[in-house]
Amino acid sequence: GAVVSQHPSRVICKSGTSVKIECRSLDFQATTMFWYRQFPKQSLMLMATSNEGSKATYEQGVEKDKFLINHASLTLSTLTVTSAHPEDSSFYICSARGQANTEAFFGQGTRLTVV
Amino acid sequence: GNSVTQMEGPVTLSEEAFLTINCTYTATGYPSLFWYVQYPGEGLQLLLKATKADDKGSNKGFEATYRKETTSFHLEKGSVQVSDSAVYFCALRVTSGTYKYIFGTGTRLKVLA
Numbered sequence: 001g002a003v004v005s006q007h008p009s010r011v012i013c014k015s016g017t018s019v020k021i022e023c024r025s026l027d028f029q030a031t032t033m034f035w036y037r038q039f040p041k042q043s044l045m046l047m048a049t050s051n052e053g054s055k056a057t058y059e060q061g062v063e064k065d066k067f068l069i070n071h072a073s074l075t076l077s078t079l080t081v082t083s084a085h086p087e088d089s090s091f092y093i094c095s096a097r098g099q100a101n102t103e104a105f106f107g108q109g110t111r112l113t114v115v
Numbered sequence: 116g117n118s119v120t121q122m123e124g125p126v127t128l129s130e131e132a133f134l135t136i137n138c139t140y141t142a143t144g145y146p147s148l149f150w151y152v153q154y155p156g157e158g159l160q161l162l163l164k165a166t167k168a169d170d171k172g173s174n175k176g177f178e179a180t181y182r183k184e185t186t187s188f189h190l191e192k193g194s195v196q197v198s199d200s201a202v203y204f205c206a207l208r209v210t211s212g213t214y215k216y217i218f219g220t221g222t223r224l225k226v227l228a
Binding site: 041042043051095097107 | 217
């Protein structure tokens, strides 16, 4: 299958700072990328869907000013957690797909710890 | 709306035991169905999938059959190994719009030697 790479795999940041997570499709053009958040021992919650070159669509309850998503190219999307707080500590996972109604491939996830 | 319901875990089995993890779904149209596996500290890996009714997905000894009449996609394996210990997620892919995935809550499997 296709490869989606997420970076970094782990990050620790201080409360009040911002942190950027990258999601790259390595061998295909990702027209759509999805960002998920996973709390310990819980399922994946979809945060937002982004299409290349357009604004992300956020799920209900997700603060778009706090979780900035940029999908500027067909191989890269970024999630920036702004003014991070300890409650933002979580496992963030991206997935990407090419054409509509095709399979999405998942990154390996980023564990964010805010201290 | 679209949703996925999975059996509560954790599930603890002895090596070589038979595994069933139940999954049912609610969806408009005919979604594609997936099972993903997550090992500790890692992302999701696709285990198997089925895209239409009566399809059987299989991989690494795991199987699941898309049952439209019971809206189910139960995961089975005849003989589990310690290395199968992980969290298993059932998911559906909606059939329109962004084709996003909806995940179940996950079932933790622990296999004892």
